[in-house]
Amino acid sequence: MMQAVHKKIRSAMKAMSKKEPQENDENEQQHAALVHSDSMVSMYYKDYVTGSKEMDLRSQGLKDLTIDIEQDSNLETIDLSDNELTSLPQEFGDLPNVRSVNLMQNSFCKFPREPLYLKQLTVLNLKRQAISSSYASMGADTIPKLTDLPSDTTWPVSLEELTLSENAIHELPKSLATLQKLRILDVRSNKLREFPIHICGLKSLTSLILSSNKIEEIPEEIGQLTNLKMLRLSKNKLCKLPDTICSLVSLETLTLRNNQLTALPVNFDNLQGLKNKPNTKRLGLGFFAENNAFIFPPQDVCESEVEKIFKYLDNIRGNPDTLNKLLEESQKAMEIKAGGTEQMKYEILKDEYFRDLSTKLGKSWKSVASYLKLTSAEIETIELNNPGHTEEQIFQMLIKWRDRSVHSAKQMPKAGKILKYTGAGAKEVTNNAIMEKELALPQELSDALIEAELVVLSNELDEKRSRTDW
Numbered sequence: 001m002m003q004a005v006h007k008k009i010r011s012a013m014k015a016m017s018k019k020e021p022q023e024n025d026e027n028e029q030q031h032a033a034l035v036h037s038d039s040m041v042s043m044y045y046k047d048y049v050t051g052s053k054e055m056d057l058r059s060q061g062l063k064d065l066t067i068d069i070e071q072d073s074n075l076e077t078i079d080l081s082d083n084e085l086t087s088l089p090q091e092f093g094d095l096p097n098v099r100s101v102n103l104m105q106n107s108f109c110k111f112p113r114e115p116l117y118l119k120q121l122t123v124l125n126l127k128r129q130a131i132s133s134s135y136a137s138m139g140a141d142t143i144p145k146l147t148d149l150p151s152d153t154t155w156p157v158s159l160e161e162l163t164l165s166e167n168a169i170h171e172l173p174k175s176l177a178t179l180q181k182l183r184i185l186d187v188r189s190n191k192l193r194e195f196p197i198h199i200c201g202l203k204s205l206t207s208l209i210l211s212s213n214k215i216e217e218i219p220e221e222i223g224q225l226t227n228l229k230m231l232r233l234s235k236n237k238l239c240k241l242p243d244t245i246c247s248l249v250s251l252e253t254l255t256l257r258n259n260q261l262t263a264l265p266v267n268f269d270n271l272q273g274l275k276n277k278p279n280t281k282r283l284g285l286g287f288f289a290e291n292n293a294f295i296f297p298p299q300d301v302c303e304s305e306v307e308k309i310f311k312y313l314d315n316i317r318g319n320p321d322t323l324n325k326l327l328e329e330s331q332k333a334m335e336i337k338a339g340g341t342e343q344m345k346y347e348i349l350k351d352e353y354f355r356d357l358s359t360k361l362g363k364s365w366k367s368v369a370s371y372l373k374l375t376s377a378e379i380e381t382i383e384l385n386n387p388g389h390t391e392e393q394i395f396q397m398l399i400k401w402r403d404r405s406v407h408s409a410k411q412m413p414k415a416g417k418i419l420k421y422t423g424a425g426a427k428e429v430t431n432n433a434i435m436e437k438e439l440a441l442p443q444e445l446s447d448a449l450i451e452a453e454l455v456v457l458s459n460e461l462d463e464k465r466s467r468t469d470w
Helices: 002-017 021-036 039-045 090-094 174-178 197-201 220-224 243-247 306-316 320-337 342-347 351-371 376-385 390-404 415-419 443-466
Strands: 054-056 077-079 100-102 123-125 161-163 184-186 207-209 230-232 253-255 411-414 440-442
Touching: 174 197, 197 220, 220 243, 306 320, 351 376, 351 390, 376 390
Parallel strands: 054 077, 077 100, 100 123, 123 161, 161 184, 184 207, 207 230, 230 253
Antiparallel strands: 411 440
16 A cells, blocks of 8 residues: 555646646645655655755654665665664665665664665664654663664675764674775774774874773774774773784874873874964864873873973983883883772882872881781881981881782772871872872771871870970
8 A cells, every 4th residue: 555655746746747837836745745645655755856966855653664676776875864764675775876874863773784785885873773653752772773784794895984983882894894995994982992003004093082981991903994094992901002003194183082091102293283283172183081090191281282292202212211201100100090909009019109199198107017917026127227217207107008918909989088087298209109099998007097187186185285284
């Protein structure tokens, strides 16, 4: 019945198109009457004329679609975005001339294979699937989405742009490696945990967008994508960048915001294409690295203009000792953020931090030593080796505790929170690896510091009592 209605409409429209211009008003009335005969048909043909090269049916509320190969063979561009389609007719894949298909914001929970049979296809957009009015009353987290792509997918080799963003895709099929003409791949806002290493052989790729996923590591093979101009990796879980990223000399945009990075590669200034051009930053083009944990270069340098980063790297290479020290610190910090060993959590407690802390404990240091399980004999030895030098006694006590603390330790409140008990403000502490990166102190040290502060407060209270008539 539906096919018959469609043919009747097509025939009538074809006949009307042959009439003289003066009959336009009558034609429009006849067209309206025919379209009114079926609501779905009215939406389907409202913005499409048989024989056109373009089918633009955005935001029509479509839940179904009919394709007539004979009548629709001229189509080159199909825009079906913002509808409620859950499937496509089999005939869709037989359209001979279609180059661009936009299926953004429909209700596909399963990947539609029909567009992949289009031999001329260059652009495919499947952004934000399964957003349907039937789920309007449900929370965003409960709305079903396109979750995965079939592993046996055969892609049209002509494809140049593929958009799969804002879905719930966990991994990309290895079959993507066949798309040697692919220039743009957008998979932002999905659930990828691993970088799709099999795409590193796509020599034509110029834009790779992987922001807002859960990727923890970038493979060395990324250096093969030498034609990349845009690489977006913000809002992932990256702790480290491979040195091979410096081979991407065509890069003009690199975004690294909101990761856990502690260092840039030493030869990062190879990426001269990142130098900001006028008005490009406001367009989101250039280099962006806010909200990381950079030690090398320092975070404030990494958040400044890229020219300043390049100048810093050029200068630091002239001072190998400083360079190696910073790289060592950033490596340890990276390993801790990536879930390093318990021993590393002690090793991050640098001498500079203990030097600063030793100026704040005063006579209460023996209480701290007792809580850190130093014996009376060990405390006495420290006093004998450093007579009359309280700060040095404290420092040696802390170093002794740290160097033997290779056993497991529970994580503790942030260092800033602990040091407020000992009177040390965040700005007073010199160890950036602790304070600025908000790394945790081992539980036993934090407990000792807190308890020592309570002892100090108690002693102060006793002194006040002795000076009053209480």
